[in-house]
Amino acid sequence: MEKKTVVSYTLEHCVRCMRCVQMCPTSALSMIDDKVIINDGKCLNCGRCIRACHSKGLLASGSSIDAIRDYDYTVCLVPSAMISSCRSLDEAENLFFAVKELGFDEVVDITDVEGRVMKETRFLSEHEEGQTIISSMCPVINRLIEERYPMLIDNIAPLNYPSEIAAKQIRKKYQDKGKLGIFYCCECEAKLPLAKYPYNNMEYEVDHALAIVDIFPMIRENLDKGRIPVTFCREGLQSCNPTMMIQTQSDLIADGYDKINDILDMTEFGLLDSFKILHLFPCFNGCIGGHLLWGNSYLTKNNIDALTYKWRKAPADLIFEDMYTNDFNKTDDDPRSFMEKMTFFQKVNEQLEKLPGYDCSACGMQTCRIMAEEIVKGTRKVDDCHIIHSMREKGK
Numbered sequence: 001m002e003k004k005t006v007v008s009y010t011l012e013h014c015v016r017c018m019r020c021v022q023m024c025p026t027s028a029l030s031m032i033d034d035k036v037i038i039n040d041g042k043c044l045n046c047g048r049c050i051r052a053c054h055s056k057g058l059l060a061s062g063s064s065i066d067a068i069r070d071y072d073y074t075v076c077l078v079p080s081a082m083i084s085s086c087r088s089l090d091e092a093e094n095l096f097f098a099v100k101e102l103g104f105d106e107v108v109d110i111t112d113v114e115g116r117v118m119k120e121t122r123f124l125s126e127h128e129e130g131q132t133i134i135s136s137m138c139p140v141i142n143r144l145i146e147e148r149y150p151m152l153i154d155n156i157a158p159l160n161y162p163s164e165i166a167a168k169q170i171r172k173k174y175q176d177k178g179k180l181g182i183f184y185c186c187e188c189e190a191k192l193p194l195a196k197y198p199y200n201n202m203e204y205e206v207d208h209a210l211a212i213v214d215i216f217p218m219i220r221e222n223l224d225k226g227r228i229p230v231t232f233c234r235e236g237l238q239s240c241n242p243t244m245m246i247q248t249q250s251d252l253i254a255d256g257y258d259k260i261n262d263i264l265d266m267t268e269f270g271l272l273d274s275f276k277i278l279h280l281f282p283c284f285n286g287c288i289g290g291h292l293l294w295g296n297s298y299l300t301k302n303n304i305d306a307l308t309y310k311w312r313k314a315p316a317d318l319i320f321e322d323m324y325t326n327d328f329n330k331t332d333d334d335p336r337s338f339m340e341k342m343t344f345f346q347k348v349n350e351q352l353e354k355l356p357g358y359d360c361s362a363c364g365m366q367t368c369r370i371m372a373e374e375i376v377k378g379t380r381k382v383d384d385c386h387i388i389h390s391m392r393e394k395g396k
Contacts (some may be wrong), residue, residue: 004199005043006060006192009036010207014057018361020049025257026147030374031364047189047281047291048257060189063198063208065215069102071181071207075170076104077163080240081187081287082113082212083232084300089307096230098222102215104136104183107228111236115315117165118239118246121157125250125276132267133157133277137239140282141189141260149264160325162236163194167205168322183208185215187290188283211225215290233313237304240287242279244304250276253287257282294391347376354382362386 005028011235013345018382020036021029028042029049036058050058076099086092100107117137125133136142138395145152160168174180184206186192193199195209238244242255254260260280266272282291285297336344351372358368363385365371374380383389 004045004193004201005038006045006062006189006199007038007043007047008058008059008061009038010057011035012277013055015055017053017055018364019054021050021364021366023048023362024366025144025261027366027370028288030366030370031361042147043146044140044157045190045193046087046140046144046257049077050189051291060211061198062186062192062211062214063195064211065102065185065218067197067208068181068183070179072178073106073174074104074181074183075106075108075174076100076102076210077166077182077184078107078109079162079185079187079207079287080109080114080232080237080331082185083109083111083307084237084288084303085239085293085295087303087306089230089310090227092232092307093227093230094223094225095219096228097226098219099185100228101222101225104217104233104356108166108170109230109232110162111233112313112316113162113166113169113236113318114239115233115235115313117159117162117323118235118278118317119315120159121277130273131155132273134267135277135279137161138190138280138282138287139194144260144282145264149268151268152264156269158324158326161191161194162325163191164205164325165316165318165322169316169318171205181207184211185210185212187212187287187293189291190282192372211292212290213294231311231313232307232309233315235315236306236313237307241282241301241304242286243301245279250274252277252280253279255281255286255305256284267293344376348372349384351375354388355385358387360387 016034021031025048026042026044028039030037047060050060078099083092086095096107121133121135132155134155134157136159142156145156167182170182171180184195186209192209193201195204195206196202197208238246242253245253247253254263260282263278288300289297352369355368355372363371365374371380375382
């Protein structure tokens with residue numbers, strides 16, 4: 001799968017504090033000629049750089065709601081994380097009406113699909129003897145494993161994202177609607193690329209990704225103007241909230257980037273083999289803590305009971321082809337031979353010995369090792385290290 005970054009750099013707001021470069025978990029950011037450069041291949045779309053920037057020099061954005069004009073029939077997919085902000089079923093019905101009033105022909109909740117993905121993950125864990133299954137509903141987790149823990153790629157549950165599964169169902173249902181436009185409301189930066197637009201990821205069934213925070217002011221204007229009857233899947237709503245998920249003794253549920261990094265480190269060394277499923281959320285409080293949502297994620301814990309106390313949907317009945325994906329395969333994009341890699345590694349170590357090792361990022365690179373790699377590649381020079389340059393200036 002082609003890798004896209006949804007993060008953009010706005011030079012006019014940047015104060016060059018280097019917080020974003022230091023915060024990036026995969027060293028995807030560097031500063032060259034006073035401009036932040038983002039490596040598409042390394043970027044996880046985790047949003048840590050955006051939240052580290054106090055000057056709003058980095059942004060992530062989705063499609064414009066105006067794109068609905070390009071289609072004959074439009075459908076908006078609403079995920080559990082967005083629904084969980086509702087304190088009652090009445091409030092949820094108001095929300096769905098308000099979303100439809102943005103100009104959509106239909107608004108669809110995908111809680112039943114999310115519930116089925118969780119159920120299928122449980123099924124996989126029961127039939128994969130001796131292997132720990134990693135829940136794959138978050139793109140950040142999958143990309144992090146691809147970049148830093150390739151030995152765990154086979155542990156990722158090979159299931160499609162719920163938005164993709166739901167979009168496939170809708171396309172089958174509305175083949176006669178002319179030009180069909182499917183929009184997905186995203187609760188975090190990581191899910192913005194799970195659509196054809198705005199990042200030209202043509203392999204997806206969803207057409208447009210919308211940042212919930214962008215459309216919320218328009219949604220708020222339409223609240224309390226009408227209702228659309230809705231019924232939700234309890235298992236789907238639970239899937240976005242770590243504190244409400246169904247858990248057995250063989251499950252490990254964790255939220256927060258630092259925590260999941262520790263867990264993946266231990267998993268790679270076989271220290272967590274007693275667990276059958278790892279449900280990992282990079283955002284604190286899970287998907288309900290997504291940074292494109294509104295409100296307080298700590299207050300949504302009790303909403304699931306209120307939303308499902310009268311009626312509830314069962315997890316969706318889906319066919320194998322719609323649920324499963326081959327995207328998580330081990331691939332090596334590096335065409336170099338083993339000897340070429342070893343030679344490069346040795347040269348990097350030689351250059352690293354010449355650098356101070358402070359990892360100060362003053363050169364624009366996150367660490368001295370990354371700086372050494374760039375020196376070997378020929379894109380930087382040893383004298384680009386500010387400390388070495390300063391020492392040489394003083395010695396003159």
